[in-house]
Amino acid sequence: MEVKLIDYSSAPLEKLYAAFRTCYSSKTPIEIWEEITNGTIPKEKITSFIEERLKTGHSSPLEQIVFWFAVSGISRSCSHQLVRHHVGISFEQQSQRYVKYKEDKLEFITPKTIKSDPEIYDKYQKLMKEISDFYQLALSKGIPAEDARFILPNATPTNFHILVNFRELQHISDLRLCTRAQWEIRQLVAKMRSEIMKVLPELGKFLQPKCGEYRLGYCDEEYKEYVKCPLSKVRPHKEDLFNIFNEYITKEKIQKTQAKPLSEKEFQFIEESKLESNEELY
Numbered sequence: 001m002e003v004k005l006i007d008y009s010s011a012p013l014e015k016l017y018a019a020f021r022t023c024y025s026s027k028t029p030i031e032i033w034e035e036i037t038n039g040t041i042p043k044e045k046i047t048s049f050i051e052e053r054l055k056t057g058h059s060s061p062l063e064q065i066v067f068w069f070a071v072s073g074i075s076r077s078c079s080h081q082l083v084r085h086h087v088g089i090s091f092e093q094q095s096q097r098y099v100k101y102k103e104d105k106l107e108f109i110t111p112k113t114i115k116s117d118p119e120i121y122d123k124y125q126k127l128m129k130e131i132s133d134f135y136q137l138a139l140s141k142g143i144p145a146e147d148a149r150f151i152l153p154n155a156t157p158t159n160f161h162i163l164v165n166f167r168e169l170q171h172i173s174d175l176r177l178c179t180r181a182q183w184e185i186r187q188l189v190a191k192m193r194s195e196i197m198k199v200l201p202e203l204g205k206f207l208q209p210k211c212g213e214y215r216l217g218y219c220d221e222e223y224k225e226y227v228k229c230p231l232s233k234v235r236p237h238k239e240d241l242f243n244i245f246n247e248y249i250t251k252e253k254i255q256k257t258q259a260k261p262l263s264e265k266e267f268q269f270i271e272e273s274k275l276e277s278n279e280e281l282y
């Protein structure tokens with residue numbers, strides 16, 4: 001698998017800063033940009049302002065920063081998972097209609113588990129060779145590539161040119177850097193992250209699995225899966241946090257803030273906009 005960051009939005013930190021500031025400032029975006037370009041706003045202020053904003057749920061400004069990636073040598077199994085992400089991301093994928101795989105280019109992706117079992121690996125290689133031979137035979141007999149490809153397995157390699165905005169990349173990282181994601185897509189997204197870390201660590205550090213300290217912060221997967229995850233040594237589980245919270249509340253007798261399921265009473269409260277005083281509710 002090869003993953004290369006081809007390009008990204010110019011002045012990404014400045015653009016993010018200006019996008020966020022436009023929301024919160026009486027200044028016009030033109031005035032904000034003048035401040036950026038004439039050096040009134042130092043780089044450190046831009047970075048720290050973005051860091052603060054990134055901790056909040058105001059994430060639409062992140063759509064204004066985009067990245068281009070070139071990806072090659074991932075399996076069709078991985079690519080099928082990748083293209084399920086469809087918001088804020090565009091793909092161009094190598095066609096199996098227009099591209100006729102040469103035998104040497106049909107390097108099937110092999111999972112480690114298959115490689116680690118000699119008997120299985122041997123059979124796998126024979127099967128792949130047979131598939132490859134059938135594919136070449138079909139092409140040589142004039143079967144169009146779009147039909148010959150019906151024999152190709154999930155292990156077939158594929159290539160992509162990808163455009164993705166930072167908001168979607170954060171979301172993809174939330175899901176696919178999680179150790180519960182399948183190994184190949186996890187590896188792919190980890191490589192995308194490390195490409196960004198090389199050039200933009202200020203943003204790259206916000207690409208984490210959802211349990212990361214810059215994201216949700218805790219694991220919300222099934223508890224039995226959490227226990228198996230190596231990251232459970234450094235990240236808490238939601239259930240544990242609530243248990244500790246409830247224990248503390250009970251011990252300190254702070255009854256009002258006990259975590260309980262939301263009842264219709266709370267929704268009535270929301271509807272009637274009595275949020276300034278919770279006395280009426282409890």
Ligand SMILES: Cc1cc2nc3c(=O)[nH]c(=O)nc-3n(C[C@H](O)[C@H](O)[C@H](O)COP(=O)(O)OP(=O)(O)OC[C@H]3O[C@@H](n4cnc5c(N)ncnc54)[C@H](O)[C@@H]3O)c2cc1C
Binds near residue numbers: 171172175
């Ligand atoms: C561990 C794991 C296991 C999975 N297993 C399966 C499986 O067994 N079968 C299967 O079919 N898929 C599976 N998936 C794929 C999963 O269901 C999603 O299709 C995939 O992760 C794409 O993510 P997304 O829906 O958040 O799409 P994205 O395009 O990344 O969407 C980004 C965000 O935009 C919003 N959004 C996107 N589309 C809509 C919409 N139509 N309406 C409203 N809001 C929207 C959502 O907030 C969404 O989170 C799995 C994914 C993971 C990570």
